[in-house]
Amino acid sequence: MPQTKPRARNQQEPVIVWLRDNLRLADNRALSAAARTGQPVLPVYVYDDASPGLRPLGGASRWWLHHSLAALAGDLDAAGARLNILRGAAGTIVPQLAQRRGATAVFWSRRYGGPERAVDTQIKTSLGELGIGAHSCNDLLLVEPWEVMTRGGEPFKVFTPFWRALRERGEPAPPLPKPRTLTAAAMSPPDALGGVTLDSLDLLPMRPDWAGGLRETWTPGEQGARARLTQFARSGLDGYMANRDRPDLTGTSRLSPHLHFGEIGIREAWHRVARASADHKVPHADAQKLLSELAWREFSNHLLFHTPDLATRNFQPRFDAFPWQPDRRQVRAWQRGRTGYPIVDAGMRELWHTGWMHNRVRMITASFLIKHLLTDWRTGEAWFWDALVDADAANNAASWQWVAGSGADAAPYFRVFNPVLQGRKFDPEGDYVRRWVPEIAGLPTAHIHAPWDAPASVLAAAKLELGRGYPKPIIDLDEGRARALAAFDTVKGR
DNA sequence: TTTTGAGTTGTTCGA
């Protein structure tokens, strides 16, 4: 470690903290470790659109990143440091910056995707050759993907034993506080050493500016994240188990984008929920359910780490022969929220407007695309990647494969969600549908999830003409289901 | 090595 070397360090020699998926000051091990050296700290974010293999960010993620970086820069500013933004291939830029600034070490938090790991490994080597320290830590997960394995030393493929093994490790480490003192490294102008301004990254949509719904819905940044967690712990956690399936209520935590960008630490989230349960402020079962959802995030990262091509290849190879029959017009209708199935359309429009979709509705819309429209899950995965503010390589891929039946511990193929039954069950008053599909809002609740079944008089009273104001169903549910089951028959038992 | 119990989220059909 640099600070243990006998020779006294030149006070001007900085250390770099390279912030990536941990855009926060509290519970940030990389930042805290950098601060503990006592040397000036140079915080850096690298917008890497040049390294081979890295998946370009989707549109909604770019919007979020812009605001998250702006918030982080403000928070660092208040702590006496300045965020330096660089653009380009991290493998070149990071060692170069460290060398030119005379940094003695670089600190970062680990990433678990294949291309990201390749970049990080290369940088570790380059820094080593330059005699610069490289210190990685875990700021993303409760447990490293290689620390929880089966007794046979294999990665888990089933969630429940994984979750059991995770629990057997006991409480996760407590969250760290914000570093108390940050000695800022001497500033340099933004254009020195390849630095760029946030605006020059061009992350925000301009023509057209479609981000209005995102702005109304979200507050990116550490403060927004903590406010969301506090709000949820106070009023959402009690009853979570029952309410989490209801898209018409605010029943879920809505922490996913904040967790994805690391604006709040997973350890802080875990302990807040566990403490609320231990203090009997919320029912044990509600807290456990939320913790198990956090464990699904861990499981997805476990899968991605051990299966780096999770987003592009079927986890179960027998699905490689699956006879997909996508129809471009139908896929387009799905994307636009014009399938004629209200709960599906409501979900797709919520996604388009807010960059987020309720979890239950994600399953319904995904099942509809994959099974009723017989469209490869990768098509849906790509659409969500572009549209979700919480788009996450591990969660997105694992979840799409789960619905398709091609994934780990996946839903059985014969489980085909019926959008009408799902709508009636989880949006019983139709409030969610009315909110996002206003053209059918005048329908009575009895017909809100199946407008085509409404008598002509009811349609007229609701001022609705199917095929004009709102589409007729683009596919028959029974036929779609039968076609899906027949298609699955061809890969069954392979 | 073999055995055993179990596996996020559903729908349909027929008694």
Added chain:
DNA sequence: GTCGAACAACTCAAA
């Protein structure tokens, strides 16, 4: 209207 079975076996993980 309600309820259990069928749907498809298969693989995982641990004993």
